Amino acid sequence: MTPSQNFFSDIHSIISQARQNAVRSVNFERVVMYWKIGQRIFEEEQNGEQRAEYGSFLIKTLAEALEPEFGTGFSARQLERFRQFYRTFPIASALRTEFSWTHYKLMLSIDNEDKRAFYEAESIHNLWNARELERQINSQLYERLLLSNDKKAVLAVAKKERLPEKAEHIIKDPMVLEFLGLKQESNYYEQDLESAIISHLQEFLLELGNGFAFVARQKRIHLDGDDFFIDLVFYNRLLQCFVLIEIKTHKLTHQDMGQLQMYVNYYDRVEKADFEKPTIGILLCADKNNTVVKFSLPEDNKQIIASKYELYLPSEKQLLEELEREINKEKD
Structure with a gap:
């Protein structure tokens, strides 16, 4: 036998x-x-x-x-x-059995206690190996989340002391996509960036944040004789909602916002189950004018997010300068 x-x-x-x-x-x-x-x-x-x-x-x-x-x-x-x-x-x-000495050496290089606690919690919950932890530190994940959130909220979500109440708690701005291998100065079409994301889907899911799962690419929706195609569709189990991503390789316009808003409305009214939360839309763009974004959306907007993408790892100085600019804009 x-x-x-x-x-x-x-x-x-x-x-x-x-x-x-x-x-x-x-x-x-x-x-x-x-x-x-x-x-x-x-x-x-x-x-x-x-x-x-x-x-x-x-x-x-x-x-x-x-x-x-x-x-x-x-x-x-x-x-x-x-x-x-x-x-x-x-x-x-x-001491964590899942952490190697390399994990701890990386965390020892972080002076800020809250920042170190954030990376420790994220490493545990996302099962980051040392290489992924190093990438997240180098891409200034903590600072990018702080651009649109308060420090306590970011740390509480990372430690799972509370669930994310809104998309900004886990969506980064900018998103760093250096793993796609595309050159910053090159001209390329949106489908090129989309194809590169699909080819590096595992890395992109990690960059997106906690709890994301891929659903569809070029999702077709039919509206009274007209066909439209949503670039990327994901689902987030923590937020319990669909997440739609539209890719724009140009500076964001108010027309782009309107297009994504239509897709979000469609998903809320047709695809979303009663127990699920409202759909989130992310415009992944080469550049944006935050004032245009602000006035293109309702004051109580919680569903549409504009996030720049970067094709290289930014320096800490660059992100801290960006953070300072955003804080000053809020004061103005």
Whole structure:
């Protein structure tokens, strides 16, 4: 009797899972080791009479003792990082088994406590590997969400202390699409950008935010003899609503807003179930005039969002300047 294919698949899965668990266990033990070394350095340092001088001396002396036997992974610079690790994450039981040492090194580079807590929570809930965490930090995800939200709301949603009450809580502005591999200076059509997004759908879903699922591309709607096509349709399980995306490779116009509003109205009246919340529309555009956006929509608008896209990772300085400009506009 020949074993079934399921039998071989099951054995393969058992071996693969065991290997993954072993690697994860080893990585976590290394994290715990670094934490304990940092704790011990900190405790010993507190016993020194001249703490600042003694701390530097202690780490230098320890590195000279450890490096010959254990290698450069225990240099003075690394030992200082272990000490910082303990001081930043002082509770051993709070260390996450799903985080590698690379995760923690990335978070240690963040000085702002709220910002670090945000990335920690997002990494946990979205199962980010270290590479994805690094990309989100480099793309200034926290600052982009703050452009349209208050700090407490952003952090509360990330920590799942509350559900997002409006789309701005999870929609970013600008959206950074550097993974598409398109050049900033090139001329291309909207279908080119759309095709690139579909080819990199997994990365785009991560860029969109929490809880998004792809539904359709070029969704056809028929209105009394006329056909219209919505570029991209998604569903967000946290917001419990459809999310329609229209792509514009030019500066946004009020006509673009009207087109998307029609699509949103159609989905609300035809596609949306009674238990679902109102449809969200996102205009993904090359550029926008916020004043035009403001006056093209009702004052109580909660359904249409205009978000610029960037084809390269912006610097922190660029985004902070953008944040300052938006704050000043609100004051004016």
